[in-house]
Amino acid sequence: MLEARQLMVFYENMLALNNVSIRCEENQIVGVFGANSAGKSTLMYTLSGIMEDIRKKEEMAGGERISVLGDITYLGEGIMGMKPSKRAKKGIVLCPERRRIFKECSVLENLRIGGYLATPAQAKDTLEYVFNVFPALQKLQKRIGGFLSGGEQQMLAIGRALMAQPKLLLLDEPLLGLSPLIQAVLVRATREIRDEMGISIIVTEQYARPVLPIVDYAFILENGTAVLEGTRDELMDNPDIRSAYFGIK
Amino acid sequence: MQILIYGTINSVALALFALGFAMVYGVSRLPNFAHGALYVLSGFITWTFVNSLGLNYFISILLAMFVTGIIGALIYQFVLIRIRGMEISEIMATYAIGLAILEGLRWGGFRGMTYTLPAFIEGSTEIAGISVDYQRLLVVGIGAAVVAVLWLFTHYTSLGLALRGMAQDERAAMMLGIDSDLMALAAMGFGSMLAALAAVLLLPLGNIVVEAGYNVLILAIAVCIVGGLGSWMGAVLAAFIIGFAQILTVVYLGAHYQMVVALLAIIITLILRPSGLFGRQKELEERV
Numbered sequence: 330m331l332e333a334r335q336l337m338v339f340y341e342n343m344l345a346l347n348n349v350s351i352r353c354e355e356n357q358i359v360g361v362f363g364a365n366s367a368g369k370s371t372l373m374y375t376l377s378g379i380m381e382d383i384r385k386k387e388e389m390a391g392g393e394r395i396s397v398l399g400d401i402t403y404l405g406e407g408i409m410g411m412k413p414s415k416r417a418k419k420g421i422v423l424c425p426e427r428r429r430i431f432k433e434c435s436v437l438e439n440l441r442i443g444g445y446l447a448t449p450a451q452a453k454d455t456l457e458y459v460f461n462v463f464p465a466l467q468k469l470q471k472r473i474g475g476f477l478s479g480g481e482q483q484m485l486a487i488g489r490a491l492m493a494q495p496k497l498l499l500l501d502e503p504l505l506g507l508s509p510l511i512q513a514v515l516v517r518a519t520r521e522i523r524d525e526m527g528i529s530i531i532v533t534e535q536y537a538r539p540v541l542p543i544v545d546y547a548f549i550l551e552n553g554t555a556v557l558e559g560t561r562d563e564l565m566d567n568p569d570i571r572s573a574y575f576g577i578k
Numbered sequence: 579m580q581i582l583i584y585g586t587i588n589s590v591a592l593a594l595f596a597l598g599f600a601m602v603y604g605v606s607r608l609p610n611f612a613h614g615a616l617y618v619l620s621g622f623i624t625w626t627f628v629n630s631l632g633l634n635y636f637i638s639i640l641l642a643m644f645v646t647g648i649i650g651a652l653i654y655q656f657v658l659i660r661i662r663g664m665e666i667s668e669i670m671a672t673y674a675i676g677l678a679i680l681e682g683l684r685w686g687g688f689r690g691m692t693y694t695l696p697a698f699i700e701g702s703t704e705i706a707g708i709s710v711d712y713q714r715l716l717v718v719g720i721g722a723a724v725v726a727v728l729w730l731f732t733h734y735t736s737l738g739l740a741l742r743g744m745a746q747d748e749r750a751a752m753m754l755g756i757d758s759d760l761m762a763l764a765a766m767g768f769g770s771m772l773a774a775l776a777a778v779l780l781l782p783l784g785n786i787v788v789e790a791g792y793n794v795l796i797l798a799i800a801v802c803i804v805g806g807l808g809s810w811m812g813a814v815l816a817a818f819i820i821g822f823a824q825i826l827t828v829v830y831l832g833a834h835y836q837m838v839v840a841l842l843a844i845i846i847t848l849i850l851r852p853s854g855l856f857g858r859q860k861e862l863e864e865r866v
Contacts, residue, residue, distance in 0.1 A: 378752075389664060425750060429749070430750070431750065433742075442756075445756050446755040490753070
């Protein structure tokens with residue numbers, strides 16, 4: 330479905346992504362694991378096209394020189410250099426790190442802004458589906474986004490991304506800073522979204538263990554380089570990986 | 579009572595000046611210093627439609643609003659799109675366009691006191707013993723309607739909600755497929771139309787003069803700074819504060835201090851509360 334080959338991203342002379350190739354097949358959940366500053370968010374920004382916007386703005390303001398090299402194929406089409414809004418239209422929707430919900434809008438308004446690309450019928454169905462996956466949101470419809478708890482905000486961010494009718498959903502650290510209980514809810518919801526909506530998902534995390542049970546295939550990033558990849562079981566068998574990312578001795 | 583009535587009228591007029599500016603800045607962070615010029619320009623466009631082409635007054639008004647909206651959108655599409663994100667260039671470019679429009683009009687012969695637009699309804703009435711003409715009442719009525727329509731537009735339509743999303747977090751909106759340039763274009767179009775609406779409502783109260791463009795710009799900026807740049811409801815509230823302060827000054831100090839009030843309001847706001855009444859100060863991003 331999506332294949333990125335030899336991605337290189339430079340911030341000035343600093344290499345943020347070094348020759349990273351990843352792919353995600355139809356109906357797969359792909360994990361990307363790595364520590365802080367391993368390049369997870371850079372990868373997500375590059376795939377979703379936000380990096381194009383960052384690059385353009387920096388260039389206009391005479392700021393950091395950002396170069397993006399490599400090749401991304403999505404549904405058989407090269408999408409390098411394409412605007413983020415256009416990629417979203419084609420079905421690549423990013424649910425960003427630290428959620429970035431619209432803090433001054435209510436929960437329902439957040440979801441409706443998310444449904445900008447959807448037809449009214451799609452928006453109605455998806456809204457129903459979001460409340461089905463996250464029943465907690467249904468009761469909070471009128472609540473202002475900024476007053477939600479972290480877990481609720483994350484549910485809202487995922488729901489909002491679903492409203493944009495994704496075919497490939499990019500989840501950037503969805504479990505960051507949340508309690509194990511909420512983490513379990515979100516992980517279950519992620520699998521449900523894949524199973525019921527047929528949406529492919531790429532999910533990044535620092536700590537792989539909570540999402541490991543639902544991941545089909547995973548990549549490990551270290552200092553901007555993809556050092557290892559494999560199916561869940563293959564990674565589990567590697568003792569270094571087990572202790573470093575899964576917390577299993 | 580007189581203060582109450584004329585204060586309200588003045589406040590609504592200020593709100594009408596400022597809403598277009600606030601909308602453009604809120605959505606796209608573009609300070610549109612050509613706002614006042616667009617205001618005057620739409621007045622002359624209406625005048626030309628009525629007097630040179632002999633069109634019906636109300637059709638001329640609608641046409642003028644439409645044309646001004648298109649001009650605003652064109653300014654974005656051909657000039658501002660290239661310099662977005664460079665604040666100083668944005669201010670200089672929009673101000674230069676404004677100057678070009680205003681001085682171009684003056685050069686083109688639109689000067690003096692001969693250009694006027696007729697009131698929608700002639701005549702006046704008395705409220706609590708104070709004579710108020712119908713045009714001023716219409717300003718208040720339509721001004722309130724504009725605020726209501728804007729509120730409905732930004733809360734219930736897909737485009738309006740997208741504009742609000744863009745105003746709060748540009749990149750988050752992009753991730754959802756909302757195009758930043760398209761939204762800025764729409765905001766410039768709507769903002770310019772609001773300037774035109776203000777012009778056709780308020781210009782019949784006096785002459786169409788080029789100088790009004792500079793005053794309108796300063797008043798709009800004053801209202802937006804006091805209300806908090808980018809906040810639409812803040813702009814409405816600030817319009818009432820400055821509006822009443824101006825009328826009180828006129829009554830107790832004299833008419834020529836009116837402009838001083840607006841400028842003083844900018845200075846006081848910047849000293850006491852730089853982000854304005856409802857402004858969003860950039861929060862420190864928490865690293866988790």
